[in-house]
Amino acid sequence: MTLDRNGQANLPAMAVALIIITTVAGVSITVVDGAFRSADREATDRAIAVATADRLVDDDSPITERSNVLAERRVTANRIADSVPESIDIRITVDGDVIYERGDPAQGTTARRLALLAERQQITLDTDFEHRTATLPRRSPRATLTIHDDSGIETVRANGRVVLHDPKGLGGSYDVSLSRYETTTLRVDTVPEEGDVTATYYPRRTQKALVEVTVDA
Amino acid sequence: MFNWNVGDRSDGERAMSPVIGKALESTLIILYIALITATLYGGTVPEYRATAGSEIADRTAADVVAEIQRAVPPESVDAEARTRIDLPPTIAGETYHLEIVERTLMVSHPNPNIGAAVPIVVPDRVVTIEGAWQSGGQLTIIVRSTEDGLVVRLR
Numbered sequence: 001m002t003l004d005r006n007g008q009a010n011l012p013a014m015a016v017a018l019i020i021i022t023t024v025a026g027v028s029i030t031v032v033d034g035a036f037r038s039a040d041r042e043a044t045d046r047a048i049a050v051a052t053a054d055r056l057v058d059d060d061s062p063i064t065e066r067s068n069v070l071a072e073r074r075v076t077a078n079r080i081a082d083s084v085p086e087s088i089d090i091r092i093t094v095d096g097d098v099i100y101e102r103g104d105p106a107q108g109t110t111a112r113r114l115a116l117l118a119e120r121q122q123i124t125l126d127t128d129f130e131h132r133t134a135t136l137p138r139r140s141p142r143a144t145l146t147i148h149d150d151s152g153i154e155t156v157r158a159n160g161r162v163v164l165h166d167p168k169g170l171g172g173s174y175d176v177s178l179s180r181y182e183t184t185t186l187r188v189d190t191v192p193e194e195g196d197v198t199a200t201y202y203p204r205r206t207q208k209a210l211v212e213v214t215v216d217a
Numbered sequence: 218m219f220n221w222n223v224g225d226r227s228d229g230e231r232a233m234s235p236v237i238g239k240a241l242e243s244t245l246i247i248l249y250i251a252l253i254t255a256t257l258y259g260g261t262v263p264e265y266r267a268t269a270g271s272e273i274a275d276r277t278a279a280d281v282v283a284e285i286q287r288a289v290p291p292e293s294v295d296a297e298a299r300t301r302i303d304l305p306p307t308i309a310g311e312t313y314h315l316e317i318v319e320r321t322l323m324v325s326h327p328n329p330n331i332g333a334a335v336p337i338v339v340p341d342r343v344v345t346i347e348g349a350w351q352s353g354g355q356l357t358i359i360v361r362s363t364e365d366g367l368v369v370r371l372r
Contacts, residue, residue, distance in 0.1 A: 085336030
């Protein structure tokens with residue numbers, strides 16, 4: 001080695017070292033950037049969505065009959081509007097149908113709750129009590145019996161329990177409450193004429209529904 | 218780096234060469250460290266602290282709001298409930314402040330890039346939610362029933 005070349009021989013080595021350190025630092029910063037980006041979980045959006053969804057299917061929600069059972073006739077935008085926090089973009093769907101929407105929460109976080117959607121039906125029983133009895137095909141918490149004045153019926157029993165009794169003979173329209181937990185058989189004490197007794201009952205038809213709340217705060 | 222073969226003085230002019238070399242290297246290293254430090258602490262580190270801080274603030278706010286919502290008792294005649302929760306004493310190395318403004322929980326922090334606001338979703342029977350809390354110690358959520366309805370207070 002000549003004198004001139006030997007003088008600052010470790011400068012190139014140092015330059016290489018610095019370049020390596022810079023590269024490592026750059027790569028680390030990129031990795032950290034990626035970590036921060038993937039840690040961005042929209043905690044507030046999630047909190048609002050979960051809270052709103054829980055509130056909607058809760059016992060004291062304006063749209064439920066009881067916890068987790070939505071009453072179909074109550075599932076309207078007006079009733080939901082009061083339960084929804086203000087100043088955020090939100091969309092609420094029940095089984096894919098948009099019930100309530102404000103703004104455009106397309107990029108938001110979604111909370112899902114499985115619930116039952118209950119619809120109260122009104123069905124008139126197709127029977128004339130030919131054998132004095134009639135069984136309601138589905139459970140119903142109450143029934144409406146319309147009895148003609150001249151039918152001569154004094155007592156109506158539901159599963160053996162007397163629900164209507166008048167020694168002078170029943171006549172008119174009566175609401176009777178029934179057990180929700182067993183199938184009801186109505187029994188009258190005389191064989192009525194055709195059309196003398198009509199029974200209307202109110203079974204509930206339920207289907208599963210997915211309540212989705214999407215929030216973009 | 219070390220080039221101590223100063224005994225090999227075939228030429229007198231070579232004596233200063235290692236000294237200059239070391240000085241040059243040291244200067245470059247110091248400049249490099251200064252540059253890196255300035256870059257990191259001038260931009261990257263504060264940005265990361267703010268990003269991490271605002272995530273923590275978001276999560277803290279979400280936790281507190283979830284606890285408030287959970288603290289509301291079911292419908293009953295008379296209720297009083299206290300919930301104590303532990304929260305981070307500092308965010309990004311500084312104390313912060315929780316406050317309820319119009320049914321929204323606000324996190325305020327000395328760093329303007331850190332903060333969060335989460336609306337509180339509670340049933341209508343909760344008439345008032347109020348209170349503020351300075352970080353450090355436990356946060357107490359007090360739910361008390363009054364004639365008009367439930368009152369939630371942070372302390």
